[in-house]
Amino acid sequence: MIGPTVIARRIGTEQQPIAIVDGFHPDPDALRGHAASLSFTAGRNHYPGIRAPLPDDYFRQVRVPLMAVLREVFGAARIDLLDASYAIVTTPPAQLESTQRLPHVDATEAGRIALVHYLSPEGGDGTAFFRHRTTGFERVDAGRAPDYYARLNAELVEHGPPPPAYIDRSTPLFERVATVEARYNRAVIYRSALLHSGAIAAGAPLSPDPATGRLTVTAFLATA
DSSP states (O other), rough: OOOOEEEEEEETTTTTTEEEEETOOSHHHHHHHHTTTTTOOOOTTTTTTEOOOOOTHHHHHHHHHHHHHHHTTTOSSSSEEEEEEEEEEEEOOGGGGGGGOOOOOOOOOOEEEEEEOOOOOOOOEEEEEEEEEETOOOOOOOOTTTHHHHHHHHHHHHHHOOOOSOOOOSSSSSEEEEEOOTTTEEEEEEEEBBEEOOOOOOOOOOOOTTTTEEEEEEEEEEEE
């Protein structure tokens, strides 16, 4: 069996590191079968879809490539798991909240890392990363957050809310600086403070069925 393949990249003008790992889990078909047996519930923290718990051994199965990436790409010596689950985007564009139509950051604290593991065999939509045009920020950490949100809120007051759609390309307020294509059993790992969004195209099917929907694992880690 061929093991995981890691590609490290730096994106945007700020040259922030991301890692792409193909062949991330040794048995992705088993994960899909497990997900199909579960009852999903509404996501938390503005997630536009549904979530369900992972198998107990998920992180044991991916420990080797994950630890290598966190150590070699992000310089982490200690890792703590904050949250992880299966996730499926299901919210129709017309029902998105205003914040769900914009790029977002998952955390502003130093050392926070996000992981998305794609589990749809068809591939489909991946993850896009953005630069806020007014500030030039591609990363919103605790020091930048007050300025960023003040300027963004002023822009939204002046220009109105974004249209009811997932953001998957450049807009008047944000420039897309990179996109990671979704492939079966691929993971993308990046700092939680990067501005990003699911790159979900207009008209994409948003089925809640794990067998046909945009099934992923999403996880959030604290590193030091």
